[in-house]
Amino acid sequence: MLRFMPVGDSMTIGSAGEHTWRYRLWRHLCTAYGGPFTFVGPRETLHDPAADAPTSYAYADPDFPRAHLAGWGEGWHHMVPLIGEAVRTHRADVLLVSLGLIDLGFYTNAEQTADNVRAFVAEARAADPRVRAVLLPVIPNIRAEAEPAFAAQVTRFNDLLAKTVVDLDEPSSSLLLATPSPSYDIHTDTYDGTHPNASGEHKIAAAFAQALWRGWDLGGPYEAA
Template sequence: MRYLFVGDSMTIGAAGDYTWRYRMWRHLSTLGEPFAVVGPRDGLYDRAADAPVSADYADPAFPPHARRHLAGWGEGWLHLAPLVGDVVREHRPDVLLVSLGLIDLGFYTDARQTAGNAERFIAAARDGAPGVRMVLLPVIPNSRADLDPGFADECAELNTLLAKAVADHDSPESPLLLASRPEGYDILLDTYDGTHPNAQGEHKLAAAFADAMYQAWGIGAPYAGAS
């Protein structure tokens, strides 16, 4: 099984982070099943350089071949929908694990426009590989939604629209799945700034994807917890 991690700043991570991608790689490594992590990028965001040029992962033993991704600081559905088709064609993932939406709502598009870009992303990914599977994570709790009721409404509307898009476009040939919001996710305990996950939050994000794949498709196993 070949996995492509797709996301914004919560997925790429910053210099010094483990990232939830690392937690997922550790989980997959325990299953005794062949897998690969694929994608065109491998860096972390470097705040000083304001660019994704860091290789300073918290665990230096995280192997380079497992660091691959399609994620970017400040990038959302709007930015990655035009790229994903070519990436899927070149890197041949079987499963896309996608965490996008918050940055779109925060800076670029409203809920309906964002959902439209998500649908364009789905279509482009399938154009690159008609049988690809995709797991989408809804927008999760964040500090702006906690403080701004209007933004919270936008997040809720996008999550409703994503659920509808998944229901409308799911197919046996290219299954779509909307993961559940991470159980018990708390912005005070699971993030370091109200948005970006700390170590505990990283485990919860990885668990959301791992548990969704296992429960819906029988792929892998339930997430075993911190490791």
């Protein structure tokens, strides 16, 4: 059984009442991938805005493997010390990673964030030398639209992320760079300029699905379900 681990920030954990892109990708893989698979990770909950804590199980559709390693306000900076144990314990085969916006917004510049990507990959491989990963570039948000300096950091990091994927890719532990949908629009695909609504969830899921299909011939073209 192929074991995927979604790793991310608030865009990945999602909020109470949402489907999440994790669910959208699961639905896609149920029809497009011929073999057995599941999602794994040490967490299952959504973020509860009322409690401002990851305590909600109120998925729009809870009937899917909800395990993940994602947290509201978490970035590469936070996941580096967690990923090794998570890979080891949950025997993840493929990491689906969407991180970076939090890092650039609050903790590290583009170069430091790229260093944390390298540390993250090293820790994951120390736990399993054959682990694979799909990395999604940072999707610019409303802050990037309002602050040119922040937008420049996002662009710089995404360039460094692409280079890092090329540098670290290995035949036995392949890395893929996902391509965000060119039609992704923070004004129509999010509910607040950052967090995806239903159409945004589909577009993020599609980015991972297209990378899996084109990079590893796993699954097929994404069709919203």
